Amino acid sequence: MPFIAPALAILCFVSLYPLIQGVSRVFYSFRALTGKNVYSGLQNFVLLFRDPVFIRALLNSLVWTVTSVAAMFFISYILATMLNSRHLRFRRAFRTVTLIPWALPGVVVSLIWRYIFLSSGPLNTALSSLGVIHLPAWLIDTHLALWTCIIANIWMGIPFVTIMILAGLQSLEGDILEAAAIDGASYLQTQLRIIIPSIKKVILIILTLESIWTFNSFDIVYVLTRGGPANASMTLPLYAYTWAYGSQQAGYGAAIGIIILLILLSVVVLYIREVLQ
């Protein structure tokens, strides 16, 4: 196996071994008194389930992922369908422009949205010129902070999802659609009964990858709100980082990481089961 060996060796070195190392950190706790990490068994997990901020971050992460991915998919599906229409002019140009947010670094995207959502920023200026009197303080309102992050995340995810759906649509044979039209299927029927089932494979891979990436995402929340105010927009990856690198509790950070790992692996297992069927 001389061909697979280098990849296997490197993958073991940079992916399998660090995974085991990282997971094993959960059995240790940092003692400030001695400045050392000592073996503490399952204590980190016990602490985790008594930690209200962890529960908050877990719920936030679920809301963040489910709403982001659902909205990304819905918007992108409509956009892809329109970009696939024979009646649209300048299709190529429109498709290329759609990709623009994809090329931007996550940090840059986050900075742009942080500016847009400033209390006296572009969005509120627009709202006030429309006559809105009580302007929301997007980034510092506990009810809005998570949603501002979600909007930025949706914006960033649309290009990838759109292009993947578009590719799926382009792989469809014209005759299925014509047959549907002849049989008098309505527009909605054609979409739900014919198109979506035919591109099910692409849809599954998009939903799986995008859910994983969104759940793991760090940049947007870190730059926009740092999880604030008062942990209102705290997500699991950011919370793990705060413990592991903000207060040297690598073990506690690892415990949060293991929870993330279990959630995401179950997503992967669901995907594999669905595909193997």
Next chain:
Amino acid sequence: MRMHPVKQVLLHVAVLVMIAFLVFPVLLLVFNSLKTQTQIFESPMGIPHGVTWDNFRTVITGGTFLINFRNSAIVAFSTVILAIIVTAPAGYALSRFKFRGRTAFSMWLLATQAFPGIIMVLGLFTVLKVYGQINTLPGLVIMHTSFALPFSIWLLKGYFDKIPIDLEEAARIDGCTRLRALVKIILPLSVPGLLAVGTFSLLLSWNEFFFALVIMRTNENWTLPVYLSRFLGSGGVVQWGPLSAAALLVTIPMFVLFLLGQRYLVSGLTGGAIK
């Protein structure tokens, strides 16, 4: 079938509205980079009047921008080269050989996508520390490569699958070794696939923030995303003008490469997913 003209106009309006939503935030960034701080706050959305290049001057001459730019470039290009050297044979083996554990290997590649950054960073930190590679560029290259590998292998396998096996068999009958057949016959035919892997790993490395934030401890070793995030941390009023100029300078090189490479990247990504 013809579309009703009203419907057709509505279709174009709807597409334009969506495109505006995707493009307008980027335009704001361009506008801000050309405005003074007072202008930015007096008209947050307006087109700059009396363009100023001061923001760009401030960014380039002050601080560590140029050093960090160089770091980002070194890390990104090393990641691309390493990723291609490693993924080409692996993708080839996955595509051509039926070996034991092949399915397990593919599943493993998919599972790596689910590994949380925090666990990987905690583990890699320990590995890199042993070799004294914390706060170094090679350390970050290794991290980025580990990130880029699984997807790249999967992408290249898809490409190799499309190349007819007869070509190599003919060459092998003529006495060509496997490796030679890969280098001389398969790789030249998979240039689009290699370009897709290149664009993908380049973007990934250039844009990556989390690992760089954790392992780069000193200003002169930062990469650009870390440099940008520090604009917010210094306290007081955020200097949106220079920040936007810097963000634009970070974005432009990748943007150009992206426009050149997007065709390959898109066909590579979608080709793998549709089959």
